[in-house]
Amino acid sequence: MTEKPLTAKQTRFVAEYLVDANATAAARRCGYHPKMAAQLLAIPSIRAAVAAGQAAQLETAGVSKARLLQELGRIALSQAPAFFDPATKDAKHPCDLTADEGACLAGFEVLIKNAAAGDGVTDTIHKFKLWDKVRALELYMKHYGMLVEKIEIKDSVAEARVARLVAARTRAKK
Secondary structure, three states: OOOOOOOHHHHHHHHHHHHHOOHHHHHHHHOOOHHHHHHHHHOHHHHHHHHHHHHHHHHHHOOOHHHHHHHHHHHHOOOHHHHEOOOOOOEOOHHHOOHHHHHHEEEEEEEEEOOOOOOOOOEEEEEEEEOOHHHHHHHHHHHOOOOOOOOOOOOHHHHHHHHHHHHHHHHHHO
């Protein structure tokens, strides 16, 4: 069975969806009722156009799924001791971090202050801020199917039966 080509309005929906991945807003911007968003994304030709558009966006940005997973893995599997020199037990300078360690670093701050008032000694305090490791682990686990929030059962035969029932109910109401 061949897919129908997209209408101009459906093509615009795909383009609008690719802007912000918000189906409801995309539907509204195209003149559809916002409740139509899920139905539009259920149309195979629209799903295929969205997938192609997303792939093109990734290619244009020079990003691959493997590269994104690598970055996510860096954060998810980071270890705090990596930010310290084992010989001196001091914090590493940001220039001395490996690429993996640097990818985990959301922010770095050096404070020089007098910790004990009146002693005349200044202390250097290094503050590392890392990306959210728990969130990275959650995303990583979801990607590999180790964490499932919603179970979706695909049964094309059942979907076809439901579609016929809905069509029959619509005809009966007329």
